[in-house]
């Protein structure tokens with residue numbers, strides 16, 4: 001079944017002073033997915049997030065959350081969003097629990113059971129009663145997330161949450177974001193300039209450059225545009241395949257440009273030509289490859 005669209009952005013543009021910071025953005029985010037906004041510094045990620053959460057008003061275009069226009073049904077639409085824009089800020093002398101209590105005061109649904117639930121979800125354990133001054137940056141990020149999901153938002157937005165984290169902190173953060181998606185069905189939008197991190201975390205990624213979406217990359221997909229083949233005799237296989245497909249030789253195998261559905265047909269072709277097939281499987285295009293292709297302007301979506 002097709003996933004429902006939770007967030008729909010159409011024709012969004014924003015100028016700050018005289019420069020265009022967002023240019024005619026079209027995006028849809030599906031319910032339950034982890035969606036990445038990937039782009040270099042200054043590409044417009046934070047500005048786009050600020051438009052979604054109503055911190056700044058776009059010049060044109062529309063943003064709909066669950067079918068509600070942010071511009072006309074702001075309060076209702078925003079009530080299903082939790083967000084951390086830029087760094088989560090805390091009072092160092094207060095405990096993690098004090099902060100959660102303070103945030104819970106805004107949400108009638110955030111009772112003590114929910115508080116317990118979110119503390120478990122981000123695994124703050126006993127540290128929740130320690131002062132924030134004793135927390136690592138990773139713990140602060142997790143406390144920020146706990147506060148942002150107290151009201152069980154449909155959509156959680158995290159702006160560069162990996163900033164300043166060490167590799168272990170990043171792995172930990174990724175684990176909790178994925179847990180939220182799995183256990184609570186939360187849809188998550190996450191911005192970053194870290195390509196590998198986005199690849200490990202997201203289901204889909206939009207690549208931004210100078211305020212425009214230049215590519216949307218599906219990471220967890222069934223289909224594939226390349227197939228890896230190992231067959232013997234190697235030279236005979238290469239000659240045969242290169243007459244039918246665009247072929248690249250790498251290590252001890254061949255990559256051909258074809259979709260996974262063609263594997264049975266290709267296997268038959270190899271066998272009919274008396275080749276021994278040792279391996280044949282689809283290969284997903286990595287985010288890095290897609291990123292290089294679009295930023296070097298070689299292909300579109």
Ligand SMILES: Nc1ncnc2c1ncn2[C@@H]1O[C@H](COP(=O)(O)OP(=O)(O)OP(=O)(O)O)[C@@H](O)[C@H]1O
Pocket residue numbers: 016017021039040041042043044045046047048193
């Ligand atoms: N309040 C502002 N005044 C002037 N220029 C701004 C303002 N906010 C953003 N910009 C400009 O808009 C562009 C996009 O900024 P934005 O912060 O959205 O990018 P970003 O992709 O989030 O980058 P970063 O990773 O550095 O936060 C930048 O060129 C920035 O200088």
